[in-house]
Amino acid sequence: MNRKLLTAEGYKCLQNELNDLVRRERPEITKIVSWAASLGDRSENADYIYNKKKLREIDRRIRYLTKLFEVAHKVEYSPEQDGKAYFGAWVELENDEGETIKFRIVGDEEIYNRKDYISLQSPIAKACLGKSIDDEVKVQTPKSITSWFIINISYNIPNN
Template sequence: MTRKLLTAEGYAKLKDELEYLVRKHRPEITEIVSWAASLGDRSENADYQYNKRKLREIDRRIRHLTKLFEVAEMVEYSPVQEGKVYFGAWCELENDDGKIVRFRIVGDEEIFGNNDYISLKSPMAKACLGKTVDDEITVHTPSGEVHWHVVKIGYNIESQPDSDTNSN
């Protein structure tokens, strides 16, 4: 695995997930598997088979997160970033038709389950990096070039899409 960038919030969330899996969820499932195994014939025991599969999934996720934290780099906000789009920024863009998109640029591991997060490696994020408010960006898509204008940039919770603040 190569170096993986995570926002401070993403790092904490994944650490919490790992802690939960190791300390609470895995022991609970292990206990159920032990109980189901004690009932006898495992080949026709649905509780045993289902929870054994679930235990393998948990172990796979624990291994993944453990390896991730060996190469993860937490990127925290710096005041130097203010006014420009960098990793961790909340961005609001508008096209010539008035369509508005809002998203946060994060690492690959943080986008799952977050519809308003995009990967740092995505074409949209790459086009936005280093831009300021009122800059125009061009995104190359399969259907051609799309032009957007940067409307808002922010780095804190108040900068999320439902907020009315302009920056910071």
């Protein structure tokens, strides 16, 4: 695994997930598996089969997160970033038709389950990096090059 960038919020969220898996979920599922195994024939025991599978999934996620934290780099906000789009920024763009989009530039590990987060590696994020408000951003899409204008950049987390 290469070095992985995480926002301070993403780092904390993934740490909380790992702690929850290790301290709460895994022990609960282990108890259920032990109880189901004590009932006898495991080949037809749905509780045992289901929870054993769930335990493997939990263990896989724990291993993944543990390895991630070995290479993770938490990127803290710096006042020097104000006014420019960098890692962790909320960026709002508008095109010539008046359509707007708003997203946060984050690491690959943080985009899951969030429609308003985009990867630092995405074309639109790369096009925005280092730009300021009112700058034009050109993004190559499968059909053409689209132009957007940055109308807002912030580093605070909106209340959702």
